[in-house]
Structure formats: C-alpha cells, structure tokens
Amino acid sequence: MVNETLNVERINWKDLHLITPEGVKQWGVDTEAPELLSPTLNETLICNGCGHYYRPLVYKPGLISPDQFCNQDCGIYFYNGSTKDFSRWAGVKGSWGAILEPIGQVAGSEPSQVRRAEAVLVTQIAGVCQPGKQHHLLDNGVLVPSFKLNLLIPYCEDHYASNNGAVLKFRISENGLVFSPIEPLRKYFL
Ligand SMILES: [Zn+2]
Numbered sequence: 001m002v003n004e005t006l007n008v009e010r011i012n013w014k015d016l017h018l019i020t021p022e023g024v025k026q027w028g029v030d031t032e033a034p035e036l037l038s039p040t041l042n043e044t045l046i047c048n049g050c051g052h053y054y055r056p057l058v059y060k061p062g063l064i065s066p067d068q069f070c071n072q073d074c075g076i077y078f079y080n081g082s083t084k085d086f087s088r089w090a091g092v093k094g095s096w097g098a099i100l101e102p103i104g105q106v107a108g109s110e111p112s113q114v115r116r117a118e119a120v121l122v123t124q125i126a127g128v129c130q131p132g133k134q135h136h137l138l139d140n141g142v143l144v145p146s147f148k149l150n151l152l153i154p155y156c157e158d159h160y161a162s163n164n165g166a167v168l169k170f171r172i173s174e175n176g177l178v179f180s181p182i183e184p185l186r187k188y189f190l
C-alpha cells in the first residue's frame with residue numbers, strides 16, 4: 001500500500017490502463033512487456049483545432065510529451081483533485097493511475113477538475129485493487145487479464161487469494177512497473 005506518500009490535499013493525476021504487449025503493438029509501439037497507456041484506447045481522436053490525430057501515450061515515471069499541443073484539444077488530459085478522488089476514480093476508470101506535475105502551458109481551471117497540459121512529469125504510478133466496493137492503492141500484486149481491450153487488472157494477493165487466472169506478478173519501482181512470473185510458471189508472455 002502506498003497511501004502514506006499520497007497524504008496531500010490536492011494532487012494532479014491521470015487514470016491509465018495496463019495493456020498487454022499485443023494490445024500495445026496495435027498502437028504502433030513495439031514492446032515485449034505490458035505498458036501503461038492513456039485511456040483513449042478504442043478510438044483515434046481528431047483535434048477540432050489543428051486536425052492532429054492523437055493516440056494513447058505510454059506512461060512511466062518521468063517526462064511525458066504528446067506529439068502535439070495546441071489551444072484546442074491537443075495535449076495531456078489530467079485531473080486536479082483530492083487523493084481520495086485519485087484512488088476512487090483512477091480505479092473506476094482504468095485500474096491504474098499516475099500522479100503528475102504539469103509542465104509548460106496548462107488549459108482549464110476551477111471549478112473544472114479537468115486540465116490539459118503541454119507535457120507532464122509523472123512522479124508516481126499506482127495500481128488500484130477493487131474487490132467489490134472497496135478500493136485501495138497497490139505498489140505490488142498480481143495481474144489478471146481482461147481480454148476486452150487487452151487490459152491487465154491489478155489485485156493485491158489477499159484479494160486475489162488463489163492467483164487462479166493471474167498471469168504475472170508486478171511491483172512498482174521508481175523506474176516504473178517490474179514484472180515477474182507467477183509460480184508455477186504460466187506460458188503467457190514468455
Ligand atoms: Zn490540436
């Protein structure tokens with residue numbers, strides 16, 4: 001659990017999806033490991049201002065820049081809200097979230113919680129375990145596939161006691177997600 005480090009009033013955050021390598025490749029990103037992607041997964045959006053087509057970006061700790069920023073739609077969307085909002089809504093929307101700081105120009109202001117930045121610096125990522133109506137943040141656990149959209153859903157080992165159906169273990173390091181096999185070894189990504 002990583003709640004201690006999130007003990008601040010308001011934070012900037014974004015919901016994310018963890019996608020299998022096969023799913024990530026559909027967006028033209030070559031990878032051998034699952035990646036955290038922004039949540040616009042089933043559509044390619046076109047900016048009403050400049051006509052740029054934008055696709056999901058890969059997120060990890062560090063600087064994330066979109067290919068385009070303009071004064072209409074392009075840029076990185078994020079929320080400004082409470083830490084409680086983060087664990088609740090990142091879970092509902094994507095099962096994963098990033099805490100970030102906007103870099104450069106930012107569009108959007110109070111009372112809207114939705115903002116748009118020229119770039120962001122991701123300072124922390126977390127999984128959200130959601131057994132029933134509970135939810136809590138994770139820095140390690142197991143991944144269960146949901147083949148709709150190639151998602152990988154995180155659970156803590158307590159709330160997913162048997163590991164039946166889980167395909168990988170994960171932990172979050174300062175550099176991002178680290179994966180390891182579940183014993184007995186299942187041939188999934190190997
Ligand atoms: Zn644009």
Ligand SMILES: [Zn+2]
Pocket residue numbers: 129130131136155156157158159
């Ligand atoms: Zn749990």
